[in-house]
Amino acid sequence: MTRREHQSLSGELLDEGGELTLGELCRICSVSEDRIMELVEEGIVEPGGRDPSRWRFRSVSVRRVRCAVRLERDLGINAPGAALALDLLDELEVLRARLRRFERG
Amino acid sequence: MEFKDYYKVLGVNREASQDEIKRAYRKLARKYHPDVSQESDAEDRFKEVGEAYEVLKDPEKRAAYDQLGANWKAGQDFRPPPNWDEGFEFHGGGFSDADAAGFSDFFESLFGQGFASRAGPRGRGRERGENTYAKVLIDLQDAYEGATRQLELKHTELDEEGRPRVRERTLRVRIPKGVRQGQHIRLAGQGQPGIGGGKAGDLLLEIQFKPHPHYHVEGRDVLLHLPVAPWEAALGATVKAPTPGGPVDLKIPAGSGAGRKLRLSGRGIPSSRPGDLYVVLELVLPPARTESDKAAYENLRKALDFNPREALGV
Numbered sequence: 001m002t003r004r005e006h007q008s009l010s011g012e013l014l015d016e017g018g019e020l021t022l023g024e025l026c027r028i029c030s031v032s033e034d035r036i037m038e039l040v041e042e043g044i045v046e047p048g049g050r051d052p053s054r055w056r057f058r059s060v061s062v063r064r065v066r067c068a069v070r071l072e073r074d075l076g077i078n079a080p081g082a083a084l085a086l087d088l089l090d091e092l093e094v095l096r097a098r099l100r101r102f103e104r105g
Numbered sequence: 106m107e108f109k110d111y112y113k114v115l116g117v118n119r120e121a122s123q124d125e126i127k128r129a130y131r132k133l134a135r136k137y138h139p140d141v142s143q144e145s146d147a148e149d150r151f152k153e154v155g156e157a158y159e160v161l162k163d164p165e166k167r168a169a170y171d172q173l174g175a176n177w178k179a180g181q182d183f184r185p186p187p188n189w190d191e192g193f194e195f196h197g198g199g200f201s202d203a204d205a206a207g208f209s210d211f212f213e214s215l216f217g218q219g220f221a222s223r224a225g226p227r228g229r230g231r232e233r234g235e236n237t238y239a240k241v242l243i244d245l246q247d248a249y250e251g252a253t254r255q256l257e258l259k260h261t262e263l264d265e266e267g268r269p270r271v272r273e274r275t276l277r278v279r280i281p282k283g284v285r286q287g288q289h290i291r292l293a294g295q296g297q298p299g300i301g302g303g304k305a306g307d308l309l310l311e312i313q314f315k316p317h318p319h320y321h322v323e324g325r326d327v328l329l330h331l332p333v334a335p336w337e338a339a340l341g342a343t344v345k346a347p348t349p350g351g352p353v354d355l356k357i358p359a360g361s362g363a364g365r366k367l368r369l370s371g372r373g374i375p376s377s378r379p380g381d382l383y384v385v386l387e388l389v390l391p392p393a394r395t396e397s398d399k400a401a402y403e404n405l406r407k408a409l410d411f412n413p414r415e416a417l418g419v
Contacts, residue, residue, distance in 0.1 A: 009292055010278065011278060012292075013288060013291075028307070030306075063287050063289070076131060096143075101321055101328075
């Protein structure tokens with residue numbers, strides 16, 4: 001049942017400065033263009049560029065799209081709910097980091 | 106194989122209604138969702154809860170599970186009775202290949218085979234394999250210098266006959282210098298194999314830093330709290346400060362107070378636009394242990410007319 005493999009690889013860093021097109025983001029996140037458009041509408045990801053054919057996404061969008069999709073699927077919330085959760089999670093992460101600094105030592 | 110008490114996992118009794126089961130699941134899913142929870146075992150708990158719900162939300166599976174009997178205890182050694190599911194017809198709803206990877210042997214032994222035949226090749230001809238995702242934990246140092254990290258990855262894929270098979274891989278991946286938290290490395294063609302000669306999907310690795318005892322990372326910038334003596338802050342001094350790129354001599358301006366932030370330009374995470382290193386001064390008082398220590402503090406008290414509570418108006 002189990003197969004083992006060993007290989008050494010170097011991949012491509014999806015850089016924050018480098019940008020992803022709508023198609024690339026769909027492919028990386030395994031979601032449809034309509035889904036991404038819905039997430040853009042909610043402000044979950046914010047592309048540069050005027051219309052979808054010129055949209056450019058930062059690599060951090062991958063994490064946000066995947067997280068939104070997981071939250072929607074696993075918790076049965078809709079896109080606005082996922083947007084709210086993501087914003088609160090971001091805020092929480094900043095506060096937790098600050099707390100760790102104060103609690104250190 | 107251990108028996109799993111799915112009712113106990115969701116904290117409901119065996120007579121619970123489908124609505125009660127759903128509510129219990131939603132509540133636990135929110136609590137243990139790996140994107141939300143800080144619990145160290147969140148991912149395992151979330152999978153356990155998901156597995157229990159997968160069975161109990163579906164009246165067909167729940168009925169089949171129920172007829173195993175109520176006498177089983179969680180953790181008890183379990184072997185499915187022969188033809189235990191005779192007469193039950195399953196329609197695999199809401200079950201995805203990706204989810205199957207996390208389910209237990211117990212689940213697999215009861216429901217695995219039946220699902221596999223339905224989840225098999227879909228006969229849609231050539232199809233690109235799905236992308237897979239994993240997190241990779243690295244040290245801050247790796248981002249400064251680049252590194253090669255060994256990853257153990259486990260995922261389920263379908264074999265030629267459509268049966269799920271766990272595939273374990275050990276990958277050695279080069280972590281390029283300058284990576285930051287939340288960035289992704291794409292390994293083309295390392296995801297799920299394609300179907301009918303289609304291309305394989307990609308493997309996407311999300312970078313996460315391990316917490317460091319001294320440094321805090323914010324995007325490209327790195328923050329260090331540096332302890333200094335009162336006289337170093339008051340009179341100014343040049344002190345040694347560690348940085349992830351190696352120790353540096355840091356000039357502390359005279360008259361610095363606690364919390365003063367000094368910026369070491371370009372000493373954050375390296376890249377074409379490198380981040381900065383911020384050093385936050387932290388005043389440390391020397392202990393007054395010996396007579397001469399105490400005398401030194403006493404002299405300071407006499408020499409300085411200092412009220413630390415002036416701002417409080419007392």
